[in-house]
Amino acid sequence: MLTGLNDNELISKVLSGDQQAYAGLVNRYQNYVFTLALRFTKNREDAEEVSQDIFIKAYRALADFRGASKFSTWLYTIVNTTCITFLRKKRLEVHSLDNEKVFEVADNQDSGMRANMVEQKSRLAMVNNAIKLLSTDDAEVITLFYKGEQTLEEIAQILGIEANTVKVRLHRARTRLKEKMETHFAQEVKDL
Amino acid sequence: MNKDEMNSPFGAGDEQRLWDYIDGFSSPNEKTVIEQLLDGKSEWKAKYQELLEIQQLLESSELEAPSMRFTKNVMEEIAKLHIAPATKNYINKRIIWGIAGFFITLIVGFLVYGFAQVDWTVQGDSKLPVDFTKVDLSKMFNNDWVNAFMMINVILGLFLLDRFLANKRKKFTEES
Secondary structure, eight states: OGGGSOHHHHHHHHHTTOGGGHHHHHHHHHHHHHHHHHHHHOSHHHHHHHHHHHHHHHHHTGGGOOSSSOHHHHHHHHHHHHHHHHHHHTTOOOOOTTSHHHHHHHHHHHHHHHHHHHHOOSHHHHHHHHHHTSOHHHHHHHHHHHTSOOOHHHHHHHHTSOHHHHHHHHHHHHHHHHHHHHHHSHHHHHHO | OOHHHHHSOOOHHHHHHHHHHHHTOSOHHHHHHHHHHHHHOHHHHHHHHHHHHHHHHHHHOOOOOOOTTHHHHHHHHHTTOOOOOOHHHHSOHHHHHHHHHHHHHHHHHHHHHHHHHSOTTOOTTSOOSSOGGGOOHHHHHHSHHHHHHHHHHHHHHHHHHHHHHHHHHHHHHHHO
């Protein structure tokens, strides 16, 4: 019944006291939120915990959503701030690709992923695994643009930067993704 | 499109132009130019196909899914909670204006008091009432008020430096 309603209708129901209507929003966005959280945390347990925290925060602050933007844009802003706070708390470095350490991490992750790739020899698994090798910033902007259904302006709003900067970041992220695919998945790229 | 562009090799900036074309961000003029380049230059066409392949891969990439119990867990957690009232309902604008008014009045008051202390009757060509050679600056700079004033100036200086660096960063990002 809830699936037929759009985001704003679901929000109105929740705000008028129908708490169960929130399940419709959680079902609709859980994969998007979880994928974005996973780009930051790099492990599923933490991503699940953070995603849960994000939906709880969004619920508590739902009265502040005024419909000026899409609900997803508002929700992804919470994802971005919560994930950054989580990383700070865990004292993890938000890696930059210019940092040599990232290459070490990428190589370590790559060895684990290669075993996985034998099982999932699909093009899609290869792209997902290549995205995991990117820095948090690059993976986030690619995910928001391609999977989060957000425009450059909306991504700019989520990240708190200029739309032109998002465009530059997106271009760099795709270039780096291409490099990653060529370096770590050369055979799979050839087979495409 | 000029001849130089038709004869020049594929450069690093051209990849960004192709991405803009694929994403639909190119202007109508730029779109026409790129279509001509794609028709006339095999190098451009090959690169376009390569980028298009990446684009399609990214568009068809899959989202990760959390555990099956995810929605249930969230709903169990929020069952214990209430939605917080909207911020605009409990932040009274009159309080914010009141605080702003207090500080503005304070500043205006200090200025009025300062100007009221000035002896406007003193002529410009007369001798100065103070002998600057006998002024002991160390006494003035030991004063708590002066220290506080200096501290405020330092903070304002840092604030201006931050604005200046932020502007430079913005310009650099736009250029890049």
